[in-house]
Amino acid sequence: MEYDVRVRDVVSQPIVSIRTRTSLAQMAAFMGGAYGELFQLMGQQGVRPAGPPFAVYHDPEFKEDDIDVEAGVPVAEPVASVGRVVGGELPAGSVAFTLHLGPYEEIGGAYGALLSWIQEHGHEGAGPPREFYIVGVGQAEPSAYRTEVQFPIK
Numbered sequence: 001m002e003y004d005v006r007v008r009d010v011v012s013q014p015i016v017s018i019r020t021r022t023s024l025a026q027m028a029a030f031m032g033g034a035y036g037e038l039f040q041l042m043g044q045q046g047v048r049p050a051g052p053p054f055a056v057y058h059d060p061e062f063k064e065d066d067i068d069v070e071a072g073v074p075v076a077e078p079v080a081s082v083g084r085v086v087g088g089e090l091p092a093g094s095v096a097f098t099l100h101l102g103p104y105e106e107i108g109g110a111y112g113a114l115l116s117w118i119q120e121h122g123h124e125g126a127g128p129p130r131e132f133y134i135v136g137v138g139q140a141e142p143s144a145y146r147t148e149v150q151f152p153i154k
Helices: 027-045 108-120
Strands: 006-010 013-022 054-057 067-074 086-090 093-101 130-135 146-153
Touching (some): 067 086, 108 146
Antiparallel strands (some): 006 093, 013 086, 093 146
């Protein structure tokens, strides 16, 4: 698949999230449980989502075990932390991004395209990559998933 890489400036965004360490084999179970917990708390607090769910991958490189991942949801207003659900913020800044169409298992090409583009255009990473699940689990078949992959850059 060919990837069209673009750049845009994003504003800071209030979020709620759950961060953990898990394995690739357990990722789907973690994400499903975390998003359920996040949306439940948001409902209890009367907070609306302000965009699609996302994940932030905090490790500097891909690995299959002991993955430092954060599942989150952008929110319309700040949310107080409760238990393992933490209110926070995605920082403002420039991001290089591309759209991946299809199953999550095939998303590596989007990462490769972004990393190559960043290097070729003289940028440096400015934070961990993010995946925004525009169309995902429960909304369509995996072949129709749409995931925006972002790398903060400077």
